[in-house]
Amino acid sequence: MPFFVIPFPVMDPVAVHLGPLAVRWYGIAYFVGILLGWFYARRLVQNGRLWAGGQAPLTVRDVDDYLTWATLGIILGGRLGYAIFYQPGHFLDDPLGFFRLWQGGMSFHGGMLGVILGIVVFARVRKFPILALIDVAAAVAPFGLFFGRIANFINGELYGRPSDVPWAMIFPTDPVGVPRHPSELYEASLEGVVLFLILRVLTHYYRSLRYPGVTGGAFIALYGAARIFSEFFREPDPQLGFIADFLTMGMILSVPMILIGVGAIVWSLRRKPAAE
Incomplete structure (x- = not known):
């Protein structure tokens, strides 16, 4: 056990x-995240300098x-993805548990697929380029x-593996009660702050929105890389454990994201800018 252990801020x-x-x-975390995302999306669409031809195609x-579609895609896709990828047996035995969202259990990969499906349908109905909205959503x-x-951290869920680093914490929800990596904070930093800053540079400095698919591809690839890195510090889901000695379900689901994201970037850059 490390000499120093940071007390977990119980909330x-x-x-x-x-x-x-x-x-x-x-629920507040999801609401604030969606609200800020909606506000930022409006700013991106209103900024004609970021788009080919000086105007966004939406x-x-x-x-x-689209905000309502996105919210449904995040919640339904995230919950369904968690049920399929992480706890299929549990929800087959307790189907009503699917609706008890306050107990936690959301999959980013499922939520992403739900959002993309909503984008495809919505963009076809409104008759504007699908990739434009995918880039904004990304x-x-x-x-x-x-x-x-941050909500995962407050709930004391999805905590990290045992560790002796000076900032290790003992989570009150941990049945073993050993110091662990606060992996939720690692993921919040990488998937939230760092990823936002990189995408901000792409959209505002390199004008990536002028090349449909580049921003979306960059997000998918970078998230996949950040998630795989974080998984080395995160305790695997107890019902799944390690797969093939060291792999986790999060790693397995993220590898295709990197390949798809890089492929989307290469394909998009080989095309002409949207205005042409």
């Missing part, structure tokens, strides 16, 4: 009680109307990832 998962309604930090109204996704990981 009640319930932020406030409104009569019989319990407002949880988990409007602020499109962004506003640029704002780090907001949700950051606050989602």
Whole structure:
């Protein structure tokens, strides 16, 4: 056991009680992440300098109307992905548990697929390029990832592997009670802050939105790399454990993301800018 252990800042998962309604930090985190992402998406669409031809191929109204689709895609896709990839047996035995979102259990990979499906349908209905909305969604996704990981930390879930680093913490939800990496904070930093800054440079300095698919491909590849790195510090899900000695489900699901993301970037850069 390390000589120094940082006390875990215990917080009640319930932020406030409104009569019989319990407002949880988990729900607040999703709400704030989606709200900030929506605000930033509007700014991107309004900034004509970032787009080929000086104007985005979609409007602020499109962004506003897509917000509901995005929210449903995140929640339904994330929950369904968790049920399929991580705990299929549990939800087969307890189907109603699927709707108990306050107990946690969301998959980013499932949520991403849900958002992409919503984008494809919505863009076809509105008749604007699918890749334009994918790029915008990719640029704002780090907001949700950051606050989602902070919510995981508050809940004391998805904690890290045992460690003797000076900043190790003992999580009250850990049945073993040993110092561990605060891996939720690692992921919040990488998938949230660092990824946002890189995408910000791409969109505002390199004008990546002028090449449809580059921003989306960069997000997919960089998230996959960040997730694989973080998985080396994160305790595997107990119902799955390690796969093939050292792999985790998060790693396995992230490897295709890197390949797809890099492929999307190469394909997009070989095409002409959107205005041409």
